[in-house]
Amino acid sequence: MTPFTRLLSGCAVLCAVTVASADIVAPGDVKIENLSIGSSLSGQPGDAATGRKVFADKKLGNCLACHVNSDMPEQLFHGEIGPALDGVASRWTPEQLRTIVANSKAVFTDNSIMPRFYSLDVGENVRKDLVGKTILSAQQVEDVVAYLATLK
Amino acid sequence: MNRKLLTVLLGATGLCSMISWVAFADPSEGPLFIDGEIEMITRAPSAEGHPLPEVISGWHYRTQSTQALEADSFENPGMLAVEVGESLWNTVEGTEGKSCASCHDDAAESMSAVGASYPKWDAASGKPINVEQRINMCRVDNMGAEAYPFDKGGQKPLTAYIKHQALGKPVSLDLQQGEMQQWWERGKEMYYKRTGQLDLSCATCHENNNGKYIRADHLSQGNVNGFPTYRLKQSALVSLHNRFRGCIRDTRAEFPAAFSDELMALEVYTTWRSQGLSVETPAVRQ
Numbered sequence: 001m002t003p004f005t006r007l008l009s010g011c012a013v014l015c016a017v018t019v020a021s022a023d024i025v026a027p028g029d030v031k032i033e034n035l036s037i038g039s040s041l042s043g044q045p046g047d048a049a050t051g052r053k054v055f056a057d058k059k060l061g062n063c064l065a066c067h068v069n070s071d072m073p074e075q076l077f078h079g080e081i082g083p084a085l086d087g088v089a090s091r092w093t094p095e096q097l098r099t100i101v102a103n104s105k106a107v108f109t110d111n112s113i114m115p116r117f118y119s120l121d122v123g124e125n126v127r128k129d130l131v132g133k134t135i136l137s138a139q140q141v142e143d144v145v146a147y148l149a150t151l152k
Numbered sequence: 153m154n155r156k157l158l159t160v161l162l163g164a165t166g167l168c169s170m171i172s173w174v175a176f177a178d179p180s181e182g183p184l185f186i187d188g189e190i191e192m193i194t195r196a197p198s199a200e201g202h203p204l205p206e207v208i209s210g211w212h213y214r215t216q217s218t219q220a221l222e223a224d225s226f227e228n229p230g231m232l233a234v235e236v237g238e239s240l241w242n243t244v245e246g247t248e249g250k251s252c253a254s255c256h257d258d259a260a261e262s263m264s265a266v267g268a269s270y271p272k273w274d275a276a277s278g279k280p281i282n283v284e285q286r287i288n289m290c291r292v293d294n295m296g297a298e299a300y301p302f303d304k305g306g307q308k309p310l311t312a313y314i315k316h317q318a319l320g321k322p323v324s325l326d327l328q329q330g331e332m333q334q335w336w337e338r339g340k341e342m343y344y345k346r347t348g349q350l351d352l353s354c355a356t357c358h359e360n361n362n363g364k365y366i367r368a369d370h371l372s373q374g375n376v377n378g379f380p381t382y383r384l385k386q387s388a389l390v391s392l393h394n395r396f397r398g399c400i401r402d403t404r405a406e407f408p409a410a411f412s413d414e415l416m417a418l419e420v421y422t423t424w425r426s427q428g429l430s431v432e433t434p435a436v437r438q
Contacts, residue, residue, distance in 0.1 A: 065367040077368035123351040
């Protein structure tokens with residue numbers, strides 16, 4: 001590689017990163033209308049198979065802590081704090097599901113126990129290494145929403 | 153029915169409908185007798201102003217096998233720590249050549265009410281103190297020994313031994329002492345304050361959702377009458393402030409230091425919420 005082409009490919013990487021992050025909606029810029037978030041938070045479509053993993057992962061969505069989901073019989077314990085998510089895609093549109101996951105309290109009440117997964121409006125004394133960070137990334141929210149959309 | 157057994161049954165019959173778990177989530181029936189003799193009050197009418205209609209011991213939310221461990225003092229692994237505590241009670245330490253027993257004689261008599269009536273107001277420091285701190289005051293002021301660091305040395309076993317002397321006595325708190333009422337208010341604020349990235353308070357789990365499963369854990373009312381508690385998950389005695397810190401940490405928040413004003417206020421408030429339940433120290437929990 002000549003110094004010139006190296007410069008070029010470096011630029012290509014940089015530009016790609018800039019383009020991708022320009023499409024990501026920052027947590028503070030998320031627009032909610034009629035309980036809906038109209039377009040992808042990451043600028044990319046979600047992947048249902050990845051979303052299914054994020055949903056079950058205790059360190060990520062940990063959605064099973066609170067929700068029964070019959071689509072996951074391989075997981076031993078399902079919590080029962082929230083409603084069962086069976087058939088949830090026939091109760092809510094994908095745009096509404098995006099709001100529920102990103103900012104549950106905008107759909108339910110401020111008192112809801114369900115965390116906001118893509119918001120910086122969280123509790124007090126957040127653990128130092130998590131300050132300014134959302135529970136899920138924009139893409140992970142999209143993946144979970146794509147997965148929820150399969151639960152008809 | 154035992155949850156494990158239930159899962160096995162569901163698996164065996166191929167009846168994997170998750171919904172049927174819900175029916176078994178209610179707190180179990182009692183009563184709890186320790187060694188078939190000492191009856192524990194595990195359900196009590198709540199104090200005036202208490203948000204819940206009835207106060208229920210964490211014992212009711214545990215599996216049958218865990219419940220059985222607590223009911224038999226030979227089986228209860230926490231009783232080993234109580235025995236260690238007994239020997240510490242009689243051990244001379246420090247420059248004054250004294251043990252706890254030198255001043256307090258027989259713990260069965262002198263300590264019979266302590267476990268049911270702390271935290272108490274300490275006029276000298278102008279704060280409420282718990283049994284752990286009372287032990288440290290005695291060690292420093294009366295024995296010429298060093299204070300135990302949090303959860304270290306003999307702190308957990310000696311606290312367990314002292315509280316165990318009140319086994320069966322109902323928890324009761326005197327809020328008329330000193331400024332206890334203000335500390336109660338402060339503790340109440342902490343109880344309802346949502347913390348951490350997960351934005352949860354003590355109340356979201358233990359007041360609004362007790363009786364339900366959060367993943368594999370059956371949420372209780374978060375009462376404090378069994379501490380220090382033997383936790384099977386950790387195979388160890390767990391102090392109250394350690395439990396507080398663990399629950400706060402689970403909300404993904406920074407947690408206050410043990411015996412800090414914040415956690416002492418929380419101890420005052422949660423002890424008030426637990427009033428009427430028998431001291432179960434050392435309780436057995438998952």
